[in-house]
Amino acid sequence: MSNTEQNTQEEARRKIILSGARPTGDIHLGNYFGAVENWVRLQEEYECFFFIADWHALTTGYAETENLHEHTLNLMADLLACGLDPDRSTIFLQSQVTAHAELFLLFSMSTPLSWLERCPTYKDQINQLSEKDITTYGFLGYPCLMAADILAYKADFVPVGEDQLPHLELTREIARRFNHLYGNTFPEPQPLLTKARVLPGTDGRKMSKSYGNTISFADTPDVVRKKVMGMITDPARIRKDDPGHPEVCSVFAFHKIFNPEDVAEIESMCRAGKIGCVACKKKLQEKLLAFHKPIHEKRTLLLQDKGQLGDLISRGSEKAAARAAVTLQAVHTAMNIGV
Numbered sequence: 001m002s003n004t005e006q007n008t009q010e011e012a013r014r015k016i017i018l019s020g021a022r023p024t025g026d027i028h029l030g031n032y033f034g035a036v037e038n039w040v041r042l043q044e045e046y047e048c049f050f051f052i053a054d055w056h057a058l059t060t061g062y063a064e065t066e067n068l069h070e071h072t073l074n075l076m077a078d079l080l081a082c083g084l085d086p087d088r089s090t091i092f093l094q095s096q097v098t099a100h101a102e103l104f105l106l107f108s109m110s111t112p113l114s115w116l117e118r119c120p121t122y123k124d125q126i127n128q129l130s131e132k133d134i135t136t137y138g139f140l141g142y143p144c145l146m147a148a149d150i151l152a153y154k155a156d157f158v159p160v161g162e163d164q165l166p167h168l169e170l171t172r173e174i175a176r177r178f179n180h181l182y183g184n185t186f187p188e189p190q191p192l193l194t195k196a197r198v199l200p201g202t203d204g205r206k207m208s209k210s211y212g213n214t215i216s217f218a219d220t221p222d223v224v225r226k227k228v229m230g231m232i233t234d235p236a237r238i239r240k241d242d243p244g245h246p247e248v249c250s251v252f253a254f255h256k257i258f259n260p261e262d263v264a265e266i267e268s269m270c271r272a273g274k275i276g277c278v279a280c281k282k283k284l285q286e287k288l289l290a291f292h293k294p295i296h297e298k299r300t301l302l303l304q305d306k307g308q309l310g311d312l313i314s315r316g317s318e319k320a321a322a323r324a325a326v327t328l329q330a331v332h333t334a335m336n337i338g339v
Helices: 003-013 029-042 054-061 068-082 099-110 113-117 120-128 142-151 162-182 221-229 250-258 260-271 277-302 306-335
Strands: 016-021 047-052 089-093 157-160 190-193
Touching: 016 029, 016 142, 029 047, 029 068, 029 157, 047 068, 047 306, 054 068, 054 142, 068 089, 068 277, 068 306, 089 306, 099 142, 099 162, 099 306, 113 142, 113 162, 120 162, 142 162, 157 162, 162 190, 162 306, 221 277, 250 260, 250 277, 260 277
Parallel strands: 016 047, 016 157, 047 089, 157 190
Antiparallel strands: none
16 A cells, blocks of 8 residues: 555544634634644644634624734734644635535524524623624524534534533534434534633633733733733732732732743742742743743744735635535535535
């Protein structure tokens, strides 16, 4: 057997993973440790499809598209700088694979309205984003688009946290209903539960762009240093020699990830009041930058050639479109669409 044939057979045996990210701003450390770090690892074991979900960004941001193109290129640069490899994974733009839109349309024909209305995210975001008018068909029907994203590639697994299981189950229900109506066409994608490392924001809340408490890979080293020095620490600690409570301190949470070799000593000194918050932050700065700076520099370099980034997106999108077209043809056959 030739090396090419062996490689082809090995590729055929690899299970398919699909996941995506909305281009709503720069990737921050919370995004990295919550998802992207895991994506980089998955490249080694699975055939991976990772997409920039620009249509999904419209479900809540349809009136704010002036920066969508820039955010798309920035997100591509972030993903590559963090370690996604376009030669090992298919990285593509959702809107460049129109099969997603057609599958979304076809799934919407048979998905009961009650399924969409009971989706946890639908009710939560209607309440959380009350300042926006998101009572739209696109927002209500986004689970059908999510199902199209996943089922277009007949994904075996979708990496999710436990809080996302209800969303994936809706995709599985859509697949089951389609198979019941039209014959066995789609496998039911399984969750690939991931235990993500969680970082708080600089203010102690969840790290989120909407809170303005992020450290992103777009930040320069000077900005990172300033953000670290402005981080919220133990609110009960008034003087430098007061005993601290590191379990409630954002800076200590960062030390656990970026400075694990010193974390036991820092915890002991903090509890004994032998290290002040300023000194603790200064210890964190360089440890954090040792991780952050190489990714920031690679991202900056990639963004100097946006044409190349666009070419890489187009190349990945062409590959994804070819795979999705095969699925779409099978759907047409199952549904007796066409002549």
